[in-house]
Amino acid sequence: QVQLVQSGPEVKKSGSSVKVSCKASGGTFGNHAISWLRQAPGQGLEWMGTITPMFGISNYARKFQGGVTITADESRTTVYMEMISLRPEDTAVYYCAREGFHTPYFVSWGQGTLVAVSS
Amino acid sequence: DIVLTQSPGTLSLSAGERVTLSCRASQTVVDNYLAWYQQKPGQTPRLLIFDASKRATGIPDRFSGSGSGTDFTLTISRLEPEDFAVYYCQQYYVPPWTFGQGTKVEIK
Numbered sequence: 001q002v003q004l005v006q007s008g009p010e011v012k013k014s015g016s017s018v019k020v021s022c023k024a025s026g027g028t029f030g031n032h033a034i035s036w037l038r039q040a041p042g043q044g045l046e047w048m049g050t051i052t053p054m055f056g057i058s059n060y061a062r063k064f065q066g067g068v069t070i071t072a073d074e075s076r077t078t079v080y081m082e083m084i085s086l087r088p089e090d091t092a093v094y095y096c097a098r099e100g101f102h103t104p105y106f107v108s109w110g111q112g113t114l115v116a117v118s119s
Numbered sequence: 120d121i122v123l124t125q126s127p128g129t130l131s132l133s134a135g136e137r138v139t140l141s142c143r144a145s146q147t148v149v150d151n152y153l154a155w156y157q158q159k160p161g162q163t164p165r166l167l168i169f170d171a172s173k174r175a176t177g178i179p180d181r182f183s184g185s186g187s188g189t190d191f192t193l194t195i196s197r198l199e200p201e202d203f204a205v206y207y208c209q210q211y212y213v214p215p216w217t218f219g220q221g222t223k224v225e226i227k
Contacts, residue, residue, distance in 0.1 A: 035216075045156075045164065045207060047216040061215035095163060104211040105154035107175070109163040 002027035004034075004096050004110035011116050017084040020113045022096030029077040030054035033099040035106065036070060036081040038092040050104065051079060086117045121145055121210050125219035131227040138195040140222045142208035147188050152212035155184055155193045158221075159204045167206075168193065198224070 007021040022034065035050040049060035053072035060068060069082045079096055094113045097106035122145040132138060142153070151171035156164040166175040168184035171191055181196040195202055203226050208219040 044220045045209070045218040047218070059214070063215075100169065103152075103169070104214075104216050105166060105169045105209060106156070106164070107166055109165075112163055 002029075002032070002098055002108055004098060004108060006096060006110040006113045009114040009116070011118070012086050014087055014117060014119045016086055017082060018086060018115050019080055019082040020094050020115070022079045022081070022110050024077045024079070024098070030074055032101060033104065034072070034079045035097050035099060035104065036068070037095045037097060037106070039095070040089075040092040048081070050099065053079065086115075088117050088119050091115065091117045120215055121148070121213055121217050123208050123210060123217055123219035125208060125222045127222060128220075129223045129225060131225050132198055133227045134198050134200050136198050138198055138224060140193040140206055142186075142191040142193070142219050144189045144191070144210060148191075148210045148212045150212065151187055152210060153186070153191050154209045154211065156207045156209065157204045158207065164207065
């Protein structure tokens with residue numbers, strides 16, 4: 001069973017950027033897609049985008065295109081999510097999650113990373 | 120985007136009761152590409168059901184999913200104390216993958 005461990009909490013100013021990591025251990029890394037999702041305080045879940053590390057191809061929700069970049073380093077079995085031009089409304093817990101095999105439901109999740117953005 | 124509407128928003132129930140949660144899609148979710156998750160306070164979501172009716176690994180058989188087209192249901196046959204949580208549905212038929220707003224099952 002793959003375990004996902006994310007980097008620690010971040011406090012950022014409006015207009016800055018953040019890069020969150022998600023390290024996978026156990027199981028195979030490259031052939032399952034990993035998505036990033038976020039959950040604002042007291043709110044529901046929002047899918048941001050995904051990458052299949054074996055191919056290095058990313059896809060994004062329209063809302064996040066241009067503002068979010070998802071990359072993977074197979075040698076480190078780590079996926080990254082970088083978000084630029086942060087605003088206070090980007091304050092949320094950000095999760096990485098491993099998808100089912102060729103099917104985008106989310107089988108296992110990282111522990112979440114709180115990104116707090118102040119004005 | 121496919122909008123998923125969950126109802127009710129909150130359910131107040133006692134342990135041992137049967138629970139039925141609804142998830143309605145704004146358009147047909149073909150091939151029943153719908154999942155259900157459970158999230159407890161301060162915890163990460165846990166996959167319960169995929170493909171509308173298939174239980175994920177390790178999920179007790181008191182959880183069951185059903186439905187097709189635009190109407191889907193998660194049923195908990197007999198509530199256990201550990202089942203009090205928020206439940207989300209998610210469609211993965213058409214990107215962007217979207218979630219319902221959640222149903223909170225709380226202790227009465």
